[in-house]
Amino acid sequence: MEDNASLTFEGWGYRHASRRHFAVRGLNLAIKPGQRVLLLGASGIGKSTILEGAAGLLGAEDADGVDGNGVGTGAEDSDGGVTEGRILVDGVPVRRARGRVGLVLQDPDAQAVFQRLGDNVAFGPENLGVPREEIWRRVHESLDAVGLDGVELHRSIMHVSGGQQQRIALAGALAMRPGVLLLDEPTANLDPDGVTQIVGAVKRVLDSHHSTMVLVEHRAGPWIDLIDRVVVLGLESADQAAARVEGTGSEGDIDRTGFRRTVVVADGTPDEIFRDPSIDFAALGIWVPERYRRPEDEIRRIHTPGEPDTDPAVGTGETLLSCRDLAIGRNGTAIAQHINLDFAAGQITALVGANGAGKSTLSLTLAGLLNPVGGAVVAAPALAEGAEGDSPFAWKSTELASRISYVFQNPEHQFAKGSVLEEVMVAPLRCGMSHEEAESRARELLKRFSLSQYANANPYTLSGGEKRRLTVASALAAAPRVLILDEPTFGQDRRTWMQIVTLINTLRADGVSIIVVTHDRELVTALGARLVELVPDRAEGEWDSDVVRVSEVNARTEPVRQSSRSPLLASINPVYRLISAFLLSIPLLFTLDWVSATVALGIEFVALLAIGFSPWRVVKSTWPIWVGAPTSALAVLLYGKAGGSTWWQWGLIHVTDRSAELAIATAIRILAIGIPAIITVLGIDATDLADAFSQILHLPDRFVYGGLAGLRLFSVLQDDWAALTASRRSRGLGDENKFKAFGPQAFALLVLSVRRSTTLATAMEARGFGGDGPRSHARVSVVRPRDRAFLVVCLVIPTVALVAAGFAGTFSFMGGGA
Secondary structure, eight states: OOSOOOEEEEEEEEEOTTOSSOSEEEEEEEEOTTOEEEEEEOTTSOHHHHHHHHTTOSSOTTOOOBOTTSOBOEEEOTTSOEEEEEEEETTEEGGGOTTSEEEEOSOSGGGOOSSBHHHHHHHHHHHTTOOHHHHHHHHHHHHHHTTOTTSOTTSBGGGSOHHHHHHHHHHHHHTTOOSEEEEESTTTTOOHHHHHHHHHHHHHHHHHHOOEEEEEOSOOGGGTTTOSEEEEEEEOOHHHHHHHSTTOOSGGGOSTTTTOOEEEEEEEOHHHHHTOTTOOHHHHTOOOOGGGOOGGGSOOOOOOTTOOSSOTTTOSSOEEEEEEEEEEEETTEEEEEEEOOEEETTOEEEEEESTTSSHHHHHHHHTTSSOOSEEEEEEOHHHHTTSSSSOGGGSOHHHHHTTEEEEOSSGGGTOOSSSHHHHHHHHHHHTTOOHHHHHHHHHHHHHHTTOGGGTTSOGGGSOHHHHHHHHHHHHHTTOOSEEEEESTTTTOOHHHHHHHHHHHHHGGGGTOEEEEEOOOHHHHHHHTOEEEEEEETTOOOSSSSEEEEEOOGGGOOOOOOOSOSSHHHHTSOHHHHHHHHHHHHGGGGGBOOHHHHHHHHHHHHHHHHHTTOOHHHHHHHTHHHHHHHHHHHHHHHHHSOOOSSEEEEETTEEEEHHHHHHHHHHHHHHHHHHHHHHHHHTTOOHHHHHHHHHHTSOOOHHHHHHHHHHHHHHHHHHHHHHHHHHHHHHTTOTTSOHHHHHHHHHHHHHHHHHHHHHHHHHHHHHTTTTOSSOOOOSSOOOOOHHHHHHHHHHHHHHHHHHHHHHHHTOOOBTTOOO
């Protein structure tokens, strides 16, 4: 099979389920094998939809007709979307060419399937049936290619930065050795070094395998040497559509719900396209690569009406916030220490540095949302006036909202209300402002941010740029003196980028100290910002800046996570451990007597001591059982069976010899069943268990690994919940009744979970998951003699206990008997 492939769109279009408009319609485009194409166009033209279609992730298989107007005949897919036309890979419908196309999506976090870093890179080759030895060779080569050669393969995907996750996603696509490589803004969230590494990695793959590439990227400058063709997309005019299709009504009726097609408005080499004076790149929101820029395309320090005369890197001189010998980190582990910085009113500070260096950790600490590991963040009297103390972390959320506001990178982490107007009113109301004053301020801010027309709209229905402006407006509503923005220009085209930059600069006139977390050099230039650079201990800073020394990202080690504190138990196959837990528990359910439970519990404790568990460790690991056992025993004692002498009777309560005996038996049996079951299962790695289910029990891979991906997504949603909690504190909602706060926060999490689930399913299919071919496994799930012996021992323990109860005459089936 050739290393490259052709890609052809024939009258292709797609309308997403429940949408009125086609995202793309009537697209005709042919890409030859080995071409390297940059796909450009205004935001909303459907570039990402085109890439998902080319990856075979959209549409029905039978939508392969094209009518006389050059528009594909429609067919509805299983998701309710409508497909027109067809997409071919080497002349074969793309849905039958699974594995020939690799796709890297925009959201790196939603593309991770497994907990371990190396397993995510191996996933694509596994789905393609690549031999095991070849899989791990590809994993190492791909990680090396994207600059992650020093990262441990067992590291949790949750413990790497977003930029690192994007490199891992790209490494996963590269490991498939695809004939067509589709890249959807793969460097949007990377630092300059990361961009260089990704571009270099893609170049090496293209040079060695001659793969076809289609790239969607706002900032095409670093890629320009790889590109041999630029395609600019647009919509045909209403006049053109009317001339092509008769009887469609007036020009105003011909829109994307009718017959306006997606057309190629420019197609040629980079020199031909970017030197064409007839193309209005600014109107299209397209960044012109540096080598082609005209004077009017250059980014310079911007100025806005009413801004102070002072240097934005200095501010007015009034210090609002200070770091005093600050140490930052998470879970008590410092990644940077001895930080001493001041932040002044009217000043713009840019926190810059490599992905994973700790920019967000520092900014969250400054915002009072993360506890310092050491030292302190101190609010000046001008900022702390009226608050309890001078530590932002110790303030109530209402005190925090009116002084320091944080704008998260994901706008949806901040939404708490059902309308745009209510969203902006949240913080003023929480800070004690009357409803009339809060609404007046909110409407003023909506007007300032060009959002007045959306006052009654649901925040989730806004575009990405509008959501970003809404979160800034909401943060400013309580008139904070410090505003912190995390990656405010992430994924923006040039038009929306300029809107955000202008907005940030206007805030200086209000005396706000602005802190921007970014890796966008042009943002720093446009704002004239002061730089605080986070650099590795042994590295040199690239810019003149305040320097914060941090531990090297790739040198941060993470110990191999053991699946049990007992080396013997950790060595047992996961599926055998799971089955053994059932064998230990189920037989004891058939009798409720103190002899069998006591014998079983005694043997179990001796066995646990023998394999390395101390009594305290057993109790600590199974504490819910020690709480539940006496509680259940008490219920049985008070409301159990009558028999023997009556100890006490009052209403429904009837304590007897028999109920006391059953209570003791119940407590011991719960311990005998629960302790070994928890200890046996506790710590099993989900990926190892999934491999065992697939290889040993031969369960369907789609069921097993789909469920595993869901478990991984659950851990992501835990982080989402933490971010939602932090954002509510930042907006003054952290002090309200927990039950009242749960509903809106849970709804926001539900929205995020649906979107993440959809993206994850797309990412898995893009890695060839669910295909008809055989699937290989990067890791072997081995069954050894010790596994079988462990299984036998776990069956023997309850058997001995039941036999002992039989000899003692206490066997009581389900607690029956007198």
